[in-house]
Amino acid sequence: MxxxxxxxxxxxxxxxxxxxxxxxxxxxxxxxxxxxxxxxxxxxxxxxxxxxxxxxxxxxxxxxxxxxxxxxxxMPNPDNIYHVDRTKFGAEIELKEGAIVGFAQPDGSDLPGIIRTIAGHSVTVDFNHPxxxxxxxxxxxxxxxxx
Structure with missing residues (x-):
């Protein structure tokens, strides 16, 4: 056996x-x-x-x-949180807190980021794993x- x-x-x-x-x-x-x-x-x-x-x-x-x-x-890394000007997003992207948005990388891949806050023209994007x-x-x- x-x-x-x-x-x-x-x-x-x-x-x-x-x-x-x-x-x-x-x-x-x-x-x-x-x-x-x-x-x-x-x-x-x-x-x-x-x-x-x-x-x-x-x-x-x-x-x-x-x-x-x-x-x-x-653990979340504070260096993975970015403040992006609202104008950097295409008009077709609906910006709302909690939304996951793909960001094109130089190699052609997408990096997902979570919209954490929107304040005026500043959008806080979190690239840490959810x-x-x-x-x-x-x-x-x-x-x-x-x-």
């Missing part, structure tokens, strides 16, 4: 996750569109503590864990492990 494959340091893990804030508010879920996430441990894209929560799990295992901001999206500063609760289900 062979031992079941478990998540280790260099595993590629296919999983579903449900992500909630401490107050129970749903923040994200791969189940909404039935598109599981693929995560590669050891590639530098995940924090050490996040990876350690997955290690040892087997296909079919479910686990709930809570991670502080530094182990997920970090979940920066949040403690997050993960409910994961391992669907496959590729070593």
């Amino acid at each position: 062979t031992e079941p494959v478990v998540v280790t340091d260099n595993s590629t893990v296919i999983l579903h996750y449900d992500l909630t804030l401490e107050d129970g508010t749903a923040a994200d879920s791969t189940r909404v569109n039935d598109k599981p996430a693929k995560m590669v441990l050891g590639d530098g894209s995940l924090t050490v503590n996040f990876e350690s929560c997955l290690k040892g799990l087997k296909v079919g295992d479910k686990k709930k864990f809570t991670l502080p901001p530094d182990d997920v999206f970090g 979940l920066a500063g949040e403690t997050l609760i993960f409910n994961v289900e391992v669907l496959d492990i590729v070593d």
